[in-house]
Amino acid sequence: MTNETIDRSRDLSQPLDRLGPDESMKDRSDYLRGSICEGLLDRITGAVPSDDDVKLMKFHGIYQQDDRDVRDERRRQKLEPAYQFMIRVRLPGGVCSPAQWLKLDELARAHGGETLRITTRQTFQFHWVLKDSLRPIIQGLHDTLLDTVAACGDDSRGVMCTVDPQSSQFHADVAAMAKRVSDHVIPKTRAYHEIWYGDERVASSEPEEPFYGRTYMPRKFKIGFALPPSNDIDVYTQDLGFIAIGGPGGLEGFNVVIGGGMGRTDQAPETYPRLASLVGFVPVDRVIACADAVMAVQRDYGDRKDRLRARFKYTIDDKGLDWIKACIEERMGTHFDEARPFEFASNGDSYGWNSTPDGRHHRTVFIRSGRLDLKLLDAFRDIARIHRGTFRMTPNQNVIIAGVRTDDRAAIDALLAEYGLGAENVSPFRRNAISCVAFPTCGLAMAESERYLPALMENVEEILDRHGLADEPITLRMSGCPNGCSRPYIAEIGLTGRAPGKYNLYLGGGFHGERLNRMIRENINVGEILEVLDETLGRYAREREPGERFGDFTVRAGIVRAVTEGRLFNE
Structure with a gap:
């Protein structure tokens, strides 16, 4: 049996009578079809009426x-919530052609409230989409070979890849592998084509889901490719991370890390974030087999009863890393090789113009919280009309105008200047701050994030200025709930929402994403947050050692204890 033909059939190690409610729902869904088609036809409500279908639609991206800003008022008026939908695009490695950008722009203006959002996983989200606009958007995406398959749900989510194009051919090889893995691991069910494109169902004797089976993964599964020295994808937060290793002949293979994950629940101390563990090296020709084997172990041994404990990180900690590694090697048909040396030196984006050996030029444009409002849509529409390279979404929610030809630089610079998009005006602190959407659209949000971040940055920048730290890059990640979409638990300053105006404050993460932070204050208001930061940043300005990062200082100075592994995060 070759690596490419490794057995992807499901080991039915967990009887159906031991499945939790969501697992039973997936099992009876007819491979993600449910009654979604019928729900889309219901004109009595702006929602999809079946709770099961609401969950199944996540697998479709x-x-x-609903609009939470008007939820209470609509309840008082005895109206149903102002239902709308978020659609997430599958965009492996964050790479988008100008033609695809123009289609995304067109659809956002027609159906998405004249806004697009770049996510922390390098893709786009449409917000404010009404039910009647779901099919037009998905069919419009199909016109330029884009889709939303597996952008959400209990499957392999969109595959990330380092985007900073400092080494053109090396990066191209890694990006191509990320795309190949993405296409390999998505569900194979035809439900998506039937529901959204109107294809007829075709009978077949072949298994509809040869790998996932009827119940798919226990929870979401995230894969990412990092290209040292950049850790912009935060590879240690991935369920499965591939760290590219090169040699004289180019890409040789990848160090493999497993078991990262950010989500936790405030009132459930048995939940915690975890950084991925390094288990070894695989050459290029074993990457697909490795991905299959790792996902199969989580598929078969992940907790399907308790969703709070269903992520791969808990499977590893419950079973033991050595046991999990041995299972992966058995399914892969070979042992991992010894991990190769590597080093990360940054996890941010490079601004200004950069050039690569192929004679092309690349310009990163700062996008606050990844929100493309109408002005920014106008700017990038004009750029896309003349650009002959690609656009690359960064994990820090920015856009790289990539592959620019020398004779196009002046025209692109002129457009950037016209719309006021010069990166030179962005402080180091703002460049290293990201946030999730939160209110008013996210149903999980407990506090503001994206909408509050600008005011928070202004207040913190005043503190930095007062202590002479205005030019010091410090990572800040803000999330409206503890689920951690903005990866707050690895930031030097992390904030997670508890209630409107209240947050948990975390300090001590590693600047390059290599260390978890620790909570220093719980459920405090904005004034208290600024007081703690003023005091701590003041000490940092006075007591830091040459070249010492803020997160490292808070640990060395005893302000917070270092978190050595995820299981100790809540201690």
Whole structure:
């Protein structure tokens, strides 16, 4: 049996009578079809009426939401919530052609409230989408070979890849592998084509889901490719991370890390974030087999009863890393090789113009919280009309105008200047701050994030200025709930929402994403947050050692204890 033909059939090690409610729902869904088609036809409500279908639509890249700013008022008026949907695009490695950008722009203007959002996983989200606009958007994406398959749900989510194009051919090889893995691991069910494209169902004797089976993964599964020295994808937060290793002949293979994950629940101390563990090296020709084997172990041994404990990180900690590694090697048909040396030196984006050996030029444009409002849509529409390279979404929610030809630089610079998009005006602190969407659209949000971040940055920048730290890059990640979409638990300053105006404050993460932070204050208001930061940043300005990062200082100075592994995060 070759690596490419490794057995992807499901080991039915967990009887159906031991499945939790969501697992039973997936089992009876007819491979993600449910009654979604019928729900889309219901004109009595702006929602999809079946709770099961709401969950199944996540596998199709769609979240049902409502406008929380008007929820209470509509309840008082005895109206149903102002239902709308979020649609997430599958965009492996964050790479988008100008033609695809123009289609995304067109659809956002027609159906998405004249806004697009770049996510922390390098893709786009449409918000404010009404039910009647779901099919037009998905069919419009199909016109330029884009889709939303597996952008959400209990499957392999969109595959990330380092985007900073400092080494053109090396990066191209890694990006191509990320795309190949993405295409390999998505569900194979035809439900998506039937529901959204109107294809007829075709009978077949072949298994509809040869790998996932009827119940798919226990929870979401995230894969990412990092290209040292950049850790912009935060590879240690991935369920499965591939760290590219090169040699004289180019890409040789990848160090493999497993078991990262950010989500936790405030009132459940048995939940915690975890950084991925390094288990070894695989050459290029074993990457697909490795991905299959790792996912199969989580598929068969992940907790399907308790969703709070269903992520791969808990499977590893419950079973033991050595046991999990041995299972992966058995399914892969070979042992991991010894891990190769590597080093990360940054996890941010490079601004200004950069050039690569192929004679092309690349310019990163700062996008606050990844929100493309109408002005920014106008700017990038004009750029896309003349650009002959690609656009690359960064994990820090920015856009790289990549592959620019020398004779196009002046025209692109002129457009950037016209719309006021020069990166030179962005402080180091703002460049290293990201946030999730939170209110008013996310149903999980407990506090503001994206909408509050600008005011928070202004207040913190005043503190930095007062202590002479205005030019010091410090990572800040803000999330409206503890689920951690903005990866707050690895930031030097992390904030997670508890209630409107209240947050948990975390300090001590590693600047390059290599260390978890620790909570220093719980459920405090904005004034208290600024007081703690003023005091701590003041000490940092006075007591830091040459070249010492803020997160490292808070640990060395005893302000917070270092978190050595995820299981100790809540201690």
